[in-house]
Amino acid sequence: MGLTNNDVLKKVRVALKLRDDEIVEILKLVDFRISKSELGAFFRKEDHPKYMELQDQILRNFLNGLVIYMRGPKQEERGKPFDKKKLGK
Numbered sequence: 001m002g003l004t005n006n007d008v009l010k011k012v013r014v015a016l017k018l019r020d021d022e023i024v025e026i027l028k029l030v031d032f033r034i035s036k037s038e039l040g041a042f043f044r045k046e047d048h049p050k051y052m053e054l055q056d057q058i059l060r061n062f063l064n065g066l067v068i069y070m071r072g073p074k075q076e077e078r079g080k081p082f083d084k085k086k087l088g089k
Contacts, residue, residue, distance in 0.1 A: 005054035006042050009062065013043075016066075026065040032058070 003011075013023065020036045027034050041052035 005056065005059045006046075009042055009054055009059060012062075012066070023062065026069045027058075027061055029065040029068045030061050032061040032065070034058070 012018070018026075020039055023039055024034060024036055038052075041050050042054045042058075044051040
């Protein structure tokens with residue numbers, strides 16, 4: 001069996017040492033709102049009663065937000081430099 005979306009999220013979280021509140025903030029960067037308790041359901045074991053399967057849309061939004069979080073939003077065509085302070089880094 002291959003990796004599930006939940007597995008991918010768990011592995012990225014561990015590899016980048018992300019906390020739940022950071023993941024919530026990453027999702028906010030792409031205008032996707034989720035609570036920490038909803039997020040916690042994705043990290044549970046599959047046999048846990050509150051386990052939720054991570055949908056493609058949420059993983060896609062997380063990965064898009066992660067790009068912005070790690071290297072910043074696209075610079076405007078006017079050549080404005082990017083200010084990392086806006087992301088809270």
